[in-house]
Every structure is written in structure tokens, then in C-alpha cells.
Amino acid sequence: MSHRQLAKAIVGRRLSRSSTAALVCQRSLSTTITSSTNAFPNNASRPKQLRRSCLPSSLPFSTTADANSAEETAKKEEIEFQAETRQLLDIVTHSLYTDKEVFLRELVSNASDALEKLRHLQVSGGITSGSDQDKSIPLEIRITTDEATNTLTITDTGVGMNRGEMVSNLGTIARSGSRAFVKEMQVKEQLGPENTPDPFGSGIIGKFGVGFYSGFMVADKVDVRSKPADGSQDEPLVWESTGAGTYSISPLSADVRQDRGTSVVLHLRDDMCKYSEESTIETILKKYSNFVGFPIFLNGKRVNTIDAIWLHDPKEVDDEKHAAFYKYVSHMYDDPLSHIHFRMDAPIDIKALFYIPSFHQEKYGMGRMDPGAKSPDILPDWCRFIKGVVDSEDLPLSISREKPQDTALVTKMRRALTKKIISHLSTMMKKDTAKYKEEFYKEYAFFLKEGICQDYESQQSLSKLLYFETSKGMNGELVSLDEYVSRCPPEQKDIYYLYAPSRELALQSPYMEAFSKNKREVLFIYTPIDDFVMTNLKAFEGRNLVNVDSSDIDFGDSKDSDKDKDSETDSDQSTSSTGEYSLTPTQATEFCAWFQSTMSSKVSTCRTTNRLSSSPAVITGNESAAYRRIMRMVETSEGGVESGAMPLPKQTVEINPNHEIIAGLYHLKNSDPVLAQVLAEQIFDNCLTAAGLLDDGRSMLPRLNDLLLCIVKSGVDKREKSTENAEGTSDTSDSIPRAELDSTPQDTDENAAK
Numbered sequence: 001m002s003h004r005q006l007a008k009a010i011v012g013r014r015l016s017r018s019s020t021a022a023l024v025c026q027r028s029l030s031t032t033i034t035s036s037t038n039a040f041p042n043n044a045s046r047p048k049q050l051r052r053s054c055l056p057s058s059l060p061f062s063t064t065a066d067a068n069s070a071e072e073t074a075k076k077e078e079i080e081f082q083a084e085t086r087q088l089l090d091i092v093t094h095s096l097y098t099d100k101e102v103f104l105r106e107l108v109s110n111a112s113d114a115l116e117k118l119r120h121l122q123v124s125g126g127i128t129s130g131s132d133q134d135k136s137i138p139l140e141i142r143i144t145t146d147e148a149t150n151t152l153t154i155t156d157t158g159v160g161m162n163r164g165e166m167v168s169n170l171g172t173i174a175r176s177g178s179r180a181f182v183k184e185m186q187v188k189e190q191l192g193p194e195n196t197p198d199p200f201g202s203g204i205i206g207k208f209g210v211g212f213y214s215g216f217m218v219a220d221k222v223d224v225r226s227k228p229a230d231g232s233q234d235e236p237l238v239w240e241s242t243g244a245g246t247y248s249i250s251p252l253s254a255d256v257r258q259d260r261g262t263s264v265v266l267h268l269r270d271d272m273c274k275y276s277e278e279s280t281i282e283t284i285l286k287k288y289s290n291f292v293g294f295p296i297f298l299n300g301k302r303v304n305t306i307d308a309i310w311l312h313d314p315k316e317v318d319d320e321k322h323a324a325f326y327k328y329v330s331h332m333y334d335d336p337l338s339h340i341h342f343r344m345d346a347p348i349d350i351k352a353l354f355y356i357p358s359f360h361q362e363k364y365g366m367g368r369m370d371p372g373a374k375s376p377d378i379l380p381d382w383c384r385f386i387k388g389v390v391d392s393e394d395l396p397l398s399i400s401r402e403k404p405q406d407t408a409l410v411t412k413m414r415r416a417l418t419k420k421i422i423s424h425l426s427t428m429m430k431k432d433t434a435k436y437k438e439e440f441y442k443e444y445a446f447f448l449k450e451g452i453c454q455d456y457e458s459q460q461s462l463s464k465l466l467y468f469e470t471s472k473g474m475n476g477e478l479v480s481l482d483e484y485v486s487r488c489p490p491e492q493k494d495i496y497y498l499y500a501p502s503r504e505l506a507l508q509s510p511y512m513e514a515f516s517k518n519k520r521e522v523l524f525i526y527t528p529i530d531d532f533v534m535t536n537l538k539a540f541e542g543r544n545l546v547n548v549d550s551s552d553i554d555f556g557d558s559k560d561s562d563k564d565k566d567s568e569t570d571s572d573q574s575t576s577s578t579g580e581y582s583l584t585p586t587q588a589t590e591f592c593a594w595f596q597s598t599m600s601s602k603v604s605t606c607r608t609t610n611r612l613s614s615s616p617a618v619i620t621g622n623e624s625a626a627y628r629r630i631m632r633m634v635e636t637s638e639g640g641v642e643s644g645a646m647p648l649p650k651q652t653v654e655i656n657p658n659h660e661i662i663a664g665l666y667h668l669k670n671s672d673p674v675l676a677q678v679l680a681e682q683i684f685d686n687c688l689t690a691a692g693l694l695d696d697g698r699s700m701l702p703r704l705n706d707l708l709l710c711i712v713k714s715g716v717d718k719r720e721k722s723t724e725n726a727e728g729t730s731d732t733s734d735s736i737p738r739a740e741l742d743s744t745p746q747d748t749d750e751n752a753a754k
Contacts, residue, residue, distance in 0.1 A: 105288035106211030114158025160228040219266035310353035314341040354388035382451035497523040510615035551620035588657040604650035612656035
């Protein structure tokens with residue numbers, strides 16, 4: 001959809017293990033995993049609570065080398081890549097990653113790994129040598145853009161590399177130096193003392209050994225300058241390659257400064273010059289690497305300033321921090337309605353921070369919010385309004401760090417997160433009912449109902465979060481299903497509901513007559529999604545959800561008493577001399593047979609019922625009116641509904657034998673069969689209208705006009721007869737003898753007295 005907001009994946013992996021992953025849900029509720037070499041959203045590494053000083057200004061690193069130096073040429077060594085480099089580089093460049101911009105994520109993650117290795121070696125005593133100047137350099141990442149030379153430089157002050165490490169780490173594709181480092185530390189830890197000063201590899205991200213080569217997606221040449229931190233090699237080296245199958249390693253030119261650590265210089269292709277622009281690089285860093293645990297400076301300016309508050313103790317994070325972080329992950333400017341901050345260890349290690357916005361954007365015509373294209377299974381689709389972060393240590397990622405590898409673990413994570421969200425909403429519903437009803441439910445009821453229709457595992461728990469109006473409540477008064485069940489009489493075994501366009505029409509429905517008479521409460525639903533909810537839910541707490549238009553409504557004891565009353569009434573009426581407005585059982589049976597034969601193309605069964613009091617007839621056991629309406633909409637969207645494309649099946653009609661219309665129609669079917677048939681058709685259409693099954697009310701207009709014409713003609717005929725009677729009376733008065741007209745009133749009185 002053109003107006004759909006695209007999800008921005010701020011995902012990564014925790015730096016506590018090499019197989020960790022984190023998820024950040026962006027403004028469109030993205031539950032995506034785009035793993036980076038970092039261990040947190042946006043491929044950021046796990047933040048460390050380290051106090052580090054920052055350089056007052058960027059170091060004077062050079063971005064070019066003197067290739068014409070005779071001394072350098074003499075020492076320069078050409079070496080071929082191991083493995084089928086050409087094919088592998090082609091795969092990395094064109095097939096492995098979704099977006100070219102992720103090259104920066106990979107290189108920043110490599111820099112973070114180098115810093116993490118050095119930090120570990122320093123803490124554990126693995127590095128004791130090195131100049132005082134190198135020891136004073138803080139652990140940080142510096143990125144420099146140069147539009148004039150079309151280059152991009154990523155520099156870290158980490159562990160650095162000697163010549164052998166350059167050959168093994170950069171000259172062999174798919175060999176991860178970080179993974180080898182972790183294994184080495186594991187072995188040392190097993191052989192060493194039990195309590196080490198720092199856990200090995202707590203911030204290591206790299207695992208696959210291909211992230212570095214993503215630089216060739218945007219560069220036609222890559223230079224790597226490095227100086228090891230252990231002092232094993234005083235002279236910095238430069239690794240150079242165009243990705244064409246060979247690389248070279250040579251001493252770095254003396255006029256190029258390289259302190260401890262590594263600098264990766266990308267000579268960008270002409271069509272990738274945008275990556276030499278500061279604004280473009282800043283956007284990518286904030287998208288993927290905002291939570292790297294070491295400071296990142298872009299042209300001397302600190303970029304990653306957002307704290308990873310989901311790693312903190314929930315009690316330590318105040319509302320102000322929550323509001324700031326919510327605005328960052330959602331790109332919205334409202335305050336969150338509620339937040340869910342929790343940790344769990346089983347069945348899977350999870351640290352999560354979710355926010356419920358104060359409003360959603362689908363209702364403003366901005367299109368359906370995208371649950372995430374890269375990993376849509378972290379949360380169910382109905383939770384797409386949730387924004388936040390999911391951080392897991394146990395979830396391994398694919399080689400592109402964009403998708404999880406273990407679908408079974410993803411399923412466990414999905415189930416655990418969904419239960420936590422529902423539990424939070426249930427707590428809000430009980431402890432802060434007013435806020436839940438007035439703020440959350442009015443805004444997000446649709447999503448809960450969608451979840452009942454789609455998420456079978458969560459149906460029953462989601463159903464407890466729903467509210468409905470009822471026949472016994474006031475207009476706008478909402479009742480939960482639990483509250484409805486608590487008010488049911490002991491003999492009531494089902495939950496009754498009625499679908500109608502409005503409360504007024506629901507109360508006037510002929511289906512409500514029996515429930516009002518028996519004092520049974522009925523849920524009112526007003527939208528098609530509500531009808532689908534009832535159809536999919538089917539039962540709640542062991543009670544069936546029954547539509548009031550069902551033919552097998554059972555009221556228990558009250559029904560039996562009503563039958564007794566009706567039988568007594570029928571008996572009295574059959575022996576009464578004034579049974580004009582009711583039918584005897586024999587007459588009712590005869591009428592049902594006539595009605596069914598007259599409407600044989602539309603009626604399958606006609607029978608009497610005692611559920612009606614003021615209505616002549618109803619349809620029972622019919623298909624869902626909401627479902628039929630939606631199916632017609634689907635048919636229309638696919639090219640229009642042709643005549644007869646969705647024929648209405650034959651219906652079951654139940655009549656009220658004690659109604660004046662039915663009794664009058666019984667006598668009229670013999671005296672005026674044509675008019676009786678027209679009335680029968682109108683009664684049937686009235687039943688369809690009450691059930692919401694009449695596709696187009698305009699079909700009744702010709703018949704209604706005919707009935708109106710009959711009424712008008714009948715009135716005219718009566719008036720003419722009345723006029724004729726009046727004229728006959730006048731003629732009679734004119735024939736009175738003159739003597740009688742001339743008689744005086746006194747004579748008349750005397751005659752009257754006689």
C-alpha cells in the first residue's frame with residue numbers, strides 16, 4: 001500500500017554471547033530481527049557501564065597512502081585469497097544482504113569486537129605491553145567522511161592486527177577472528193582459575209567471518225591499516241584489495257598516522273558517493289548502531305547517545321526515561337499509554353520493553369501497520385500496535401544477521417511475549433478499569449478482536465479482555481464476559497448475543513421478545529468483526545455463545561411453563577366463540593402448510609412458535625447477516641455481484657398463531673388468495689429485514705405500492721358506499737308525506753306522548 005509506513009529495524013544481538021539477538025519495534029510496530037555484528041537493536045553491542053574519557057578532537061588519521069614509495073614497493077607482497085574468493089565476494093555483494101547500507105553496520109560491529117577484545121585482555125591481564133601513549137587512548141570508534149576523495153574511514157582503538165592476523169582474518173573468507181578469539185578464551189578459562197576478572201567474549205558479536213567483505217558492496221577498493229595493541233609489531237601495516245581475487249600487505253607509509261587499533265578505508269564507487277556524506281552515515285548509524293557499547297564519533301561528533309534502558313532493572317527506569325526512549329523507537333511525539341518492562345529466563349532468556357501508544361494510526365486512513373517484513377513471527381499480527389525492544393541471548397541469527405535461524409525458539413519467544421502482553425492488559429483491566437475502558441479499549445478493541453479470530457492459542461485469554469453492551473445495561477455501559485456470566489441465573493447454560501446496527505434496533509428486534517419475557521440478558525454487538533469474534537470463539541468458560549436467532553433456544557424451566565400457558569390458551573381459544581384473532585392448533589397447521597407451499601421457492605419449513613408476542617413471524621437458524629454482508633463486499637470488489645451470484649438459501653419461518661395478522665391472513669387466503677399471497681411475501685421480507693438478510697430493501701417497493709393501492713381503493717370504496725347510503729337516506733326523507741312535514745312540533749310531541 002502506498003500509505004503504509006515502512007518498519008525500521010533497530011535490531012541486534014546482545015554482546016553477552018556470540019549467538020544473541022535483540023529486536024526493536026519501530027513506529028510501525030516492526031517486530032523484525034536484522035542482526036548485526038552488534039548484539040543489540042540496530043546491530044549494537046551491549047552497553048557497558050564503563051567510564052571513558054573522550055578525545056578533545058578527532059585524531060589526524062590520513063585516508064590515503066603513498067603507493068609510489070620505492071621502499072613500500074620493495075616490501076609489498078601480493079597474496080591470493082583462500083577459497084573461491086571471486087564467487088564468495090559476488091555472493092556477499094549481490095545476494096547475502098538485503099540493503100547495501102548494512103555494510104556500515106557490519107564494519108562498526110567489527111570495530112566494536114576489536115574494542116571488546118582489548119577490553120577483555122586488559123582486564124584479564126592478557127596485554128601488559130604497549131606504549132604509554134597507546135594506553136592513554138580511550139576505547140572508541142571514530143568515523144570520518146571525505147566527499148572530496150569519496151572515501152569513508154572507520155577507525156577503532158581496539159586490539160589491532162599483526163601480519164599473521166591480517167592473513168588469517170582478512171585473507172580467508174568465512175573465517176571469524178572473533179569466534180576464534182572466543183574459543184581461545186574458553187580454553188584458557190577452563191585451564192585457568194575458576195573466578196576470572198572478566199567473562200570471556202561478553203561483548204563479542206562476530207561469528208561468520210563475512211561482515212568485513214560487505215564493504216565491497218559499495219567500494220571498489222578497501223584499505224585496512226592496523227597496529228596491534230600488544231606491541232608485537234611496532235610498524236603498522238596496510239592490507240589492500242580490490243576484491244578481484246588477490247590482496248597485498250605492506251608497511252604503512254610513514255606520512256600516514258596509525259595509532260593502536262584498526263582503520264578501514266573504503267574507496268567508494270562513483271555510484272555510491274552518497275556514503276561519503278555525513279548526513280547519510282549519521283542516519284545509518286542511528287538506524288543500526290545506536291546501542292553499540294562504545295562511543296561512536298562521526299567527524300568528531302558523538303552519535304550513539306541513547307541508553308539501552310531495557311537492560312536496566314525495571315525499578316531503576318523512571319517515567320521520563322521511558323517517555324524519551326518511547327519517542328525514539330516509535331518516532332512519535334505522544335506519551336505512551338502504558339509500558340511493559342520485564343525479564344525472564346525460561347523457557348528462553350528474554351529482556352523486553354514494550355510500549356502501548358496513546359493512539360494508533362490505522363483509524364486515520366494511514367493504512368494497516370506493518371508487523372515487520374524481516375521477522376514477522378516475533379509477535380502475533382494483532383500485536384502490531386506494540387512498539388519496543390526484545391533482547392534475547394538464546395536466539396541465533398542467520399549469516400546476514402537479518403533473520404533468526406531457529407524457528408522453534410522463535411515460536412517459544414512469540415508465545416512467551418504474547419502471554420506477557422495479555423497478562424499486562426488483564427492487570428490493567430482489573431486494577432485500573434476506567435483507564436482500560438476509556439483509553440485502551442476504545443482505541444485498541446479492534447486488535448483484540450482480530451487476535452481472537454487469528455490467534456487460536458490466545459482466544460480464551462483474549463476473550464476475557466472484551467467488553468459489550470447488554471440488554472439490561474444503559475446506552476454506552478460496557479460489561480465483560482466474566483461480569484455477564486456472574487449475572488446469569490443458575491439454570492442458564494448459554495451466553496446469548498444479538499447482532500444489530502444499533503442499540504435501538506436491537507431492542508426493537510422480534511428476537512428479543514422471548515428474552516425480555518424470560519428476563520434473560522443479551523449481549524449486543526454492532527460490527528461484523530464482533531460477529532466473527534462470536535463465531536470463532538464459540539464458547540466462554542464452558543458456556544456456548546448462542547445467537548438469539550437460533551431455532552433451538554432453551555430457557556429451561558421458564559420454557560416449560562410457557563408451553564403450559566400456551567396450551568391452556570390454545571384450549572380456551574378453541575372452545576371460545578370469539579377466536580377471531582388467534583388460530584387453533586388445527587388452523588395453525590393448515591396455515592403453515594399453505595404458507596410453505598405459497599413461498600416454496602424461499603421457505604423450507606414453516607412452524608408455530610411461542611417465542612413471539614408482538615411480531616407475526618421470524619426467521620430462525622439463518623446464516624450470519626454480517627458474514628453474508630462481508631461476502632457480498634468481497635464479491636463486489638472482485639468485479640461486482642451479478643444477479644443471483646449469492647442466492648439466499650431457503651429459510652425456516654416461525655409464525656405467531658396468536659397474532660392478528662396471521663389470523664386475518666388465514667381467513668383471507670380463501671376469500672382473496674391473490675391479496676393473501678402478496679401479504680405472505682411481505683411478511684417473509686419483513687422477517688428477512690429483521691434478520692438483516694434482505695440484500696436490497698428496494699425490492700419491496702413495488703409490492704408495498706400495490707398494498708398501499710389496495711388500502712386506498714378499499715378506503716375509496718367504503719367512502720363511495722357511505723355516500724350512497726347517505727344519498728339513499730336523503731331520498732327516503734324526500735318521500736315523506738307533506739302532511740307530516742307540515743305538522744307542528746306540538747303535534748309531534750302529542751303523538752309521541754300517545
